[in-house]
Amino acid sequence: MPVNPAGDPEKTRRFREAALPHLDAVYTLARYLLRDPSDAEDAVQECYLRALKHFDGYRGPAMKPWLFAILRNVCRAEFARRASSPTEPIDEANDKAEQPPLWSEAQETVEAQMMQRSDASTIRRLLSALAEPFRETLVLREIQNLSYREIADVAEVPVGTVMSRLARARAMLRSAWLAEQEPTK
Amino acid sequence: MTCDEAEVLLHALIDGELDAGHAREVEDHIATCPHCAKQLAVYREMSKAITAADLSYTAPASLRRRIEATLPEVRKPNRRAVLRGFAMGSAVSAIAASGIVAIVLRSDDEARIKSEIVSAHLRSLQAGHLTDVLSTDQHTVKPWFNGKLDVAPPVVDLTAQGYTLIGGRLDYVDARAVGAIIYRRRLHVINLFVTQTASTEHRSARTETFQGFNIRTWSDGGLNYWAVSDLAADELAEFSDKFQAATRSNASG
Numbered sequence: 001m002p003v004n005p006a007g008d009p010e011k012t013r014r015f016r017e018a019a020l021p022h023l024d025a026v027y028t029l030a031r032y033l034l035r036d037p038s039d040a041e042d043a044v045q046e047c048y049l050r051a052l053k054h055f056d057g058y059r060g061p062a063m064k065p066w067l068f069a070i071l072r073n074v075c076r077a078e079f080a081r082r083a084s085s086p087t088e089p090i091d092e093a094n095d096k097a098e099q100p101p102l103w104s105e106a107q108e109t110v111e112a113q114m115m116q117r118s119d120a121s122t123i124r125r126l127l128s129a130l131a132e133p134f135r136e137t138l139v140l141r142e143i144q145n146l147s148y149r150e151i152a153d154v155a156e157v158p159v160g161t162v163m164s165r166l167a168r169a170r171a172m173l174r175s176a177w178l179a180e181q182e183p184t185k
Numbered sequence: 186m187t188c189d190e191a192e193v194l195l196h197a198l199i200d201g202e203l204d205a206g207h208a209r210e211v212e213d214h215i216a217t218c219p220h221c222a223k224q225l226a227v228y229r230e231m232s233k234a235i236t237a238a239d240l241s242y243t244a245p246a247s248l249r250r251r252i253e254a255t256l257p258e259v260r261k262p263n264r265r266a267v268l269r270g271f272a273m274g275s276a277v278s279a280i281a282a283s284g285i286v287a288i289v290l291r292s293d294d295e296a297r298i299k300s301e302i303v304s305a306h307l308r309s310l311q312a313g314h315l316t317d318v319l320s321t322d323q324h325t326v327k328p329w330f331n332g333k334l335d336v337a338p339p340v341v342d343l344t345a346q347g348y349t350l351i352g353g354r355l356d357y358v359d360a361r362a363v364g365a366i367i368y369r370r371r372l373h374v375i376n377l378f379v380t381q382t383a384s385t386e387h388r389s390a391r392t393e394t395f396q397g398f399n400i401r402t403w404s405d406g407g408l409n410y411w412a413v414s415d416l417a418a419d420e421l422a423e424f425s426d427k428f429q430a431a432t433r434s435n436a437s438g
Contacts, residue, residue, distance in 0.1 A: 012256050016256045020256070024242065024243050027243070028242045031242045045252055078419045123240060124240055142235045142240075147360050148197070163196065165385070174231060
């Protein structure tokens with residue numbers, strides 16, 4: 001029989017019941033945050049180890065955001081480790097690059113059709129290309145279905161920042177989506 | 186509302202994160218602004234397309250096994266252990282279903298909730314959205330909350346005591362719907378926020394000051410109360426005393 005590192009079978013059982021059902025969700029977030037399947041696996045495993053260790057201090061309310069917050073810290077550490085290959089600094093105030101184009105009726109129709117046609121792999125690719133804070137916010141909102149308050153707690157930012165990031169994230173995704181449609185433009 | 190404001194807030198509208206007052210402001214703006222109306226339509230479509238595409242991943246079986254290996258199941262579960270597990274599961278879901286959330290407040294939680302309460306109070310004064318139901322009749326205000334909340338906030342008329350009932354409103358504090366009962370004392374507005382708590386313990390009222398507002402908070406009969414106002418502390422204390430006395434006499438009478 002393997003040795004239980006927690007030493008408390010009752011606690012381990014409760015943790016198992018509470019945390020394991022969220023494994024796919026945690027793995028999904030890790031995939032989007034780290035953009036690499038094997039890094040994501042490592043991060044998720046580390047996340048569950050840490051979560052079990054801190055399970056005594058867990059006071060709710062919701063297990064999923066709690067696991068996300070731990071995962072995010074694990075990923076942060078991973079980013080720090082990779083610091084030799086820094087990513088572009090992100091200027092949240094600079095909106096110019098992502099301004100959506102001007103509108104016309106025709107364009108609106110084209111856009112709606114295009115969105116309905118897009119398959120999961122296209123959207124995944126476009127989403128993965130977004131800069132980190134925007135990708136994270138959009139994934140927590142659209143895929144993980146967290147409330148703004150929960151996103152704010154996971155990302156450790158005020159709710160107002162969640163709102164502005166989400167607005168920008170969607171604008172960026174939309175531009176990328178449009179660019180996809182007209183690659184020559 | 187300007188287009189700049191609407192362009193951020195329309196996302197909150199799509200996500201169902203706006204209170205009734207702000208939602209109405211955004212909708213009013215969109216009704217008169219074709220540009221923002223199109224933005225809303227496109228982003229709503231985009232959000233739908235993302236949700237429909239199912240972009241989640243499934244954890245590899247090997248990862249699941251690795252994690253499970255670090256969390257060994259209790260071997261040979263006997264009948265009693267199974268029953269215990271079942272009982273605990275149903276207790277947890279019963280708590281979830283009844284909407285009771287144990288508010289185990291850490292001090293930073295408490296500060297955050299205080300700040301949210303004051304923000305909700307300020308919002309109610311600024312947005313021209315003090316009440317969802319405007320009535321000085323407690324028998325109109327109280328039933329209005331039915332079905333909107335998982336609690337029935339006690340609504341009492343304190344006009345005779347100098348605090349006029351103005352109406353009720355649905356608000357959000359700590360990401361939860363809460364009932365707000367609004368009273369007026371001369372020109373001062375009092376927002377009384379009511380939420381459910383798992384504890385039925387009576388906590389007597391105490392007054393704190395936050396951003397220049399007085400907050401008087403107490404717990405009674407499984408409900409937490411926060412009265413917020415720019416009223417002087419002694420008058421707010423008087424209000425909470427009168428309110429508690431009136432709810433108690435209602436309950437016994």
